[in-house]
Amino acid sequence: MSTITYLDxxxxxxxxxxxxxxxxxxxxxxxxxxxxLSLDYTLTNREGFCLLTGEPGTGKTTLLRIFINKWQSSAxxxxxxxxxxxxxEFLQAVLEDLGVIYPLSGNKNDMIxxxxxxxxxxxxxxxxxxxxxxxxxxxxxxxxxxxxxxxxLETEREKLLQIILVxxxxxxxxxxxxxxxxxNQRITVRAALTPLTERTTxxxxxxxxxxxxxxASSFFDxxxxxxxxxxxxxxxxxxxxxxxxSLMAAYLEGKPGVQQHQVLFASEEVLERxxxxxxxxxxxxxxxxxxxxxxxxxILTAGWVVI
Ligand SMILES: Nc1ncnc2c1ncn2[C@@H]1O[C@H](COP(=O)(O)OP(=O)(O)OP(=O)(O)O)[C@@H](O)[C@H]1O
Ligand SMILES: [Mg+2]
Numbered sequence: 393m394s395t396i397t398y399l400d401x402x403x404x405x406x407x408x409x410x411x412x413x414x415x416x417x418x419x420x421x422x423x424x425x426x427x428x429l430s431l432d433y434t435l436t437n438r439e440g441f442c443l444l445t446g447e448p449g450t451g452k453t454t455l456l457r458i459f460i461n462k463w464q465s466s467a468x469x470x471x472x473x474x475x476x477x478x479x480x481e482f483l484q485a486v487l488e489d490l491g492v493i494y495p496l497s498g499n500k501n502d503m504i505x506x507x508x509x510x511x512x513x514x515x516x517x518x519x520x521x522x523x524x525x526x527x528x529x530x531x532x533x534x535x536x537x538x539x540x541x542x543x544x545l546e547t548e549r550e551k552l553l554q555i556i557l558v559x560x561x562x563x564x565x566x567x568x569x570x571x572x573x574x575x576n577q578r579i580t581v582r583a584a585l586t587p588l589t590e591r592t593t594x595x596x597x598x599x600x601x602x603x604x605x606x607x608a609s610s611f612f613d614x615x616x617x618x619x620x621x622x623x624x625x626x627x628x629x630x631x632x633x634x635x636x637x638s639l640m641a642a643y644l645e646g647k648p649g650v651q652q653h654q655v656l657f658a659s660e661e662v663l664e665r666x667x668x669x670x671x672x673x674x675x676x677x678x679x680x681x682x683x684x685x686x687x688x689x690x691i692l693t694a695g696w697v698v699i
Contacts, residue, residue, distance in 0.1 A: 398643045405605030409636035411629060413454035415461055419599045419628075421592050423585050424455055430583035431459045431556060435467060435520045438551045439580045440543045443567070444558045446585030449629025452558050453526055455585070460524070467520040468510075475531045479538035482531075483507070486523055508545055511552035522554040529559035529566065536567075540575040587626030590618065596628065597635055611639065615652040623659045633662040 399407065408417070420428075427444055434442035446452050460469055470489035477485060483503050487494050492510045495502045514521050523542075525531060531539075545552045557563065557579075567576045588596055594617045598609040612620065616638065624630035637658030638650045645654070 398640055401643050402611060402639065402648075403605070403607045404601075406603075407636075408600040408604035408606070409632040409639075411632055413451075413457050415454065415457045417600050417603050418454060418458050419596045421588055421596070424451055427455055427583040427585055428459060430581050431455075432462075434554050434556060434581045435463060435522060438520070439554060440551050441575070441579040442554070442556045442581040442583070443564060443579045444556065444583045444585070445561050445564050447587070447627065448560060449627040450585040450587060451628050452585060454628075456524060456526060456558060463520070463522075467522055468514060470523045472523065472525045473527065475525050475528055475535070477535060478532065479535050482535045482538060483542075490521070504542075507542075508552075511545055512547075515547065515550070515552050520554060521552065522556060524556045524558065526558045528557040529563040531557075533571070536572065536575060540578065543578060587624075588621075588628065588631070589626060590621045593617065593621040593624070593626055593631060596631065600632075611642070611648070612650045612655075613652075616650045616655045619652050619655045619659075623655070623663060630663070634659050637662050 399405070410417075418424075431442060431444065433439070444452060444455070456471070460471065463469065468490050470486040472482065472485055472489070475482070480498065480500055480503075483500060484494075484498075487503060487507060490510065492506055494506045511521055523539075525539075539555055539557075543551070543553060543555055561584075564582075566572065567579070594610070594612075597612060597617070597620070601611065602609055610617070612635070620631060620634050620638070624634055634655060635650075638654045641654040641657050642648075642650045647654075
């Protein structure tokens with residue numbers, strides 16, 4: 393006897409709300425599209441540095457996957473995902489990712505010489521060389537300085553290397569500090585990912601459901617959608633978490649679609665207390681405001697009747 397799963401129940405071929413940065417589920421919101429254009433521009437125009445920032449869960453790593461897929465056949469790309477590295481370790485990781493053979497001495501000058509030769513070779517054949525650092529807010533200060541020095545590798549006419557720094561908003565704040573003035577001035581392309589709006593949250597959910605093979609674009613009614621947007625603040629990772637648990641709650645109730653109460657139930661489980669607290673505080677603020685308004689209105693009306 394076969395048991396019917398949650399995915400079968402909704403006619404889905406795949407889990408639509410996995411938390412991995414899967415390019416197959418990419419939703420090109422306006423902000424994501426603009427950010428992708430900025431990344432493309434950095435490579436096309438051989439800009440030195442590009443900075444991409446966004447709150448956790450807004451889709452930075454997902455966007456990088458899309459960007460890398462697009463450029464991997466026409467550029468040499470080093471992707472550093474764990475940047476808590478000393479300058480030497482960082483350089484080694486870059487060279488290894490690019491497939492550059494370097495002397496085992498571990499001597500930084502030797503490594504930089506090999507790297508420069510590699511850059512010149514590719515400048516000749518028009519291939520871009522790019523270093524992408526994800527989670528760049530974790531780069532130690534000395535390694536950031538090393539990156540600035542690497543970006544000085546250039547000919548009289550053009551930069552030999554493009555560097556893309558991706559991280560949370562505190563990265564931009566860090567780079568604005570006086571000690572990083574020189575690096576900050578070299579950042580010529582800046583992009584920021586912001587949370588989804590109420591309308592794009594609904595589109596985002598519909599897109600993911602359709603990609604997962606859903607027979608209908610949405611299982612969520614209007615109030616459910618509105619509540620998901622409000623509770624997640626439009627952050628895709630939180631939208632996924634809440635939507636996934638809401639679908640599960642609907643499935644457990646044997647309901648073909650999600651309503652607000654399932655979303656509220658799901659968010660109780662998946663959101664941190666603080667986020668729920670903010671939402672409840674906002675709700676109780678409006679409750680008390682309306683209640684006080686009604687009492688004042690009643691008093692005024694009673695006074696008017698007496699007169
Ligand atoms: N534009 C998008 N299209 C489809 N899914 C997205 C999009 N943006 C974010 N997501 C989804 O949201 C989740 C978090 O995305 P991602 O890991 O890219 O965020 P991030 O900004 O890199 O977060 P962090 O700062 O924590 O590293 C993933 O499940 C991803 O699939
Ligand atoms: Mg990320």
